[in-house]
Amino acid sequence: MEIGAYSFGDTQLNPDGSSRSTTEAIKNLFDAIVHADKVGLDYFGVGEHHTVSMPASSPGAIIAAAAAATTRIKLGSAASIIGTDDPVRVFQQFATADAISGGGRIEITAGRGSSVETFPLFGYDLNDYDELYAQKLDLLLALNNSATENVTWTGTARPSLPQLDVVPRPVQGQLPIWIATGGSAPSSARAGRLGLPLAYAIIGGQPHRFAPLANLYRQSAAQAGHTGENIKVSVATFGLVAPTKKEAVERMYPGWVNLNVEMGRLRGWPAPQRASYLAQVDAPNAYYIGDPDDVAERIVDLHRHLGHMRHFFQGDHGGLPQEHLLESITLLATEVKPRVERLLAAK
Amino acid sequence: MSTHNDPIIGILGAGRVGTAIARQAIKAGYRVRIATAQPAADNALLVDIVTPGAIAVEASEAAAADLVIVAIPLHKYRTLNPDDLAGRVVIDVMNYWAPVDGVFDDFERDARTTSEIVAELLGQSRVVKTLNHIGYHELEDDDKPAGHAERRALALAGDDAAAKALVAEFIDRLGYDAVDAGPLAAGRAFQPATEIFTGSHQAAGLRALLRGASGLTAAA
Numbered sequence: 001m002e003i004g005a006y007s008f009g010d011t012q013l014n015p016d017g018s019s020r021s022t023t024e025a026i027k028n029l030f031d032a033i034v035h036a037d038k039v040g041l042d043y044f045g046v047g048e049h050h051t052v053s054m055p056a057s058s059p060g061a062i063i064a065a066a067a068a069a070t071t072r073i074k075l076g077s078a079a080s081i082i083g084t085d086d087p088v089r090v091f092q093q094f095a096t097a098d099a100i101s102g103g104g105r106i107e108i109t110a111g112r113g114s115s116v117e118t119f120p121l122f123g124y125d126l127n128d129y130d131e132l133y134a135q136k137l138d139l140l141l142a143l144n145n146s147a148t149e150n151v152t153w154t155g156t157a158r159p160s161l162p163q164l165d166v167v168p169r170p171v172q173g174q175l176p177i178w179i180a181t182g183g184s185a186p187s188s189a190r191a192g193r194l195g196l197p198l199a200y201a202i203i204g205g206q207p208h209r210f211a212p213l214a215n216l217y218r219q220s221a222a223q224a225g226h227t228g229e230n231i232k233v234s235v236a237t238f239g240l241v242a243p244t245k246k247e248a249v250e251r252m253y254p255g256w257v258n259l260n261v262e263m264g265r266l267r268g269w270p271a272p273q274r275a276s277y278l279a280q281v282d283a284p285n286a287y288y289i290g291d292p293d294d295v296a297e298r299i300v301d302l303h304r305h306l307g308h309m310r311h312f313f314q315g316d317h318g319g320l321p322q323e324h325l326l327e328s329i330t331l332l333a334t335e336v337k338p339r340v341e342r343l344l345a346a347k
Numbered sequence: 348m349s350t351h352n353d354p355i356i357g358i359l360g361a362g363r364v365g366t367a368i369a370r371q372a373i374k375a376g377y378r379v380r381i382a383t384a385q386p387a388a389d390n391a392l393l394v395d396i397v398t399p400g401a402i403a404v405e406a407s408e409a410a411a412a413d414l415v416i417v418a419i420p421l422h423k424y425r426t427l428n429p430d431d432l433a434g435r436v437v438i439d440v441m442n443y444w445a446p447v448d449g450v451f452d453d454f455e456r457d458a459r460t461t462s463e464i465v466a467e468l469l470g471q472s473r474v475v476k477t478l479n480h481i482g483y484h485e486l487e488d489d490d491k492p493a494g495h496a497e498r499r500a501l502a503l504a505g506d507d508a509a510a511k512a513l514v515a516e517f518i519d520r521l522g523y524d525a526v527d528a529g530p531l532a533a534g535r536a537f538q539p540a541t542e543i544f545t546g547s548h549q550a551a552g553l554r555a556l557l558r559g560a561s562g563l564t565a566a567a
Contacts, residue, residue, distance in 0.1 A: 116447070116448060116449035119449055126422065126448075126450070126451065127451075129422075183363065184361075184362045185361050185393050186385075186393065189392065189393050206484075212396050215396050216392065219392055220392060266446045267446045268540025268541075268544075269540075269545055270542075270545050270546065
């Protein structure tokens with residue numbers, strides 16, 4: 001089981017509630033990735049988000065920098081909002097990071113994004129949402145599957161590629177390309193039919209209820225003739241680890257409030273309630289906030305339902321102090337992962 | 348208990364909302380048919396695994412059910428076939444939520460509720476707005492038997508009394524008290540960002556909120 005982290009960037013707040021700089025947030029994110037590599041975390045996912053509070057807008061740039069500053073950790077987008085980006089540029093950026101990393105550590109996760117802020121930002125029409133995503137994913141896969149630099153692709157969401165060179169190629173010929181979904185059944189079936197690995201973002205409810213979706217994904221893959229190591233599931237959830245559960249719960253809470261106040265202002269939600277936070281921090285609910293024993297046991301319990309091979313966590317939002325993020329990453333790598341491996345071996 | 352007098356439930360859309368309603372309806376003993384924009388055969392595996400007990404059908408067949416639930420993304424509402432849905436009782440569970448789904452001119456330029464806009468497109472359908480103001484996680488968790496002291500209530504709005512009676516019975520069988528909000532336009536009181544939409548209410552509290560909302564409308 002791989003254990004990881006992901007972040008959209010987390011802009012720190014001043015005591016009066018105003019935002020500190022987004023530059024600082026990017027530097028903190030970079031530092032966290034370097035730290036994660038040092039302590040032995042398996043994976044770090046970056047962005048894509050385009051808000052002041054979460055400014056990791058350019059996963060390719062952060063990952064290229066991190067590729068040079070790390071030696072072991074796998075790095076990927078979480079996710080690249082492919083419908084409103086140019087798949088050629090995304091592929092080139094990640095293949096470039098792959099070259100810098102030495103090869104075999106760089107991944108792309110393609111997703112639709114949980115919000116639609118990239119449509120006005122990059123000048124796309126929301127009415128084209130599905131078509132843009134389908135065509136651009138098709139192009140990204142065509143680029144990745146190409147045997148040579150010279151690529152031909154025909155479509156309407158972007159100019160066609162008539163035998164044009166797209167460089168560089170990945171070190172190992174291809175990059176792992178994952179599909180991200182918040183857990184809709186048709187998306188699960190589609191990823192299976194495409195034979196691509198699937199990343200579930202589970203941000204509420206009870207994660208074990210994704211079991212039928214993971215089953216649908218695997219059976220859809222099998223029905224389409226896809227087998228082997230590309231058929232696998234990863235899970236992204238909220239999570240923060242501290243020496244004690246009490247500390248973890250208290251460390252995450254202020255950021256959770258800030259995030260929900262911001263979202264609530266935008267979406268018309270009522271003020272966040274501590275009770276609804278506390279209702280989600282224990283098994284079998286969706287916030288993996290606890291001490292190493294608690295979080296490890298819950299990962300293994302979820303594994304019984306989903307059979308996932310990677311679980312990665314977002315703890316930094318709403319201005320989580322950087323030292324708490326770094327300590328959580330350390331504990332994930334050095335305390336949670338060994339416990340998970342022990343528990344899985346004992347099953 | 349299922350009987351052959353029970354209405355057959357047709358669901359258009361197999362996303363998180365459509366599949367949650369399907370499972371809850373099956374639990375309540377209904378026969379459920381599910382369709383998407385894809386051919387039925389493409390959805391067979393999905394339906395078997397995610398909503399066991401339901402049957403994957405073509406969209407026209409789901410639209411021919413006694414009670415049709417439209418659970419597609421609202422911005423795709425123009426893909427609905429008014430001829431297929433003519434004369435049917437249609438539950439509109441869709442929401443316009445620009446901060447999440449983006450801005451669409453159809454709903455920005457028109458002051459009416461989204462359900463009235465949908466009803467106008469469908470023309471001959473008897474549209475009832477409900478089930479839009481309960482989360483898909485909650486729908487399968489919050490159900491309680493009739494008469495339970497803590498039973499959650501859901502509002503419904505529509506212009507056809509017989510259609511509303513059918514939908515009210517459906518809501519009750521799903522495990523919720525049904526509270527009549529009035530005509531379809533009264534659904535404004537439980538669109539996104541309203542207190543009814545963002546909260547969880549029992550029948551008495553829901554009626555009070557609906558009275559407050561209609562008072563505001565009358566005063567405006």
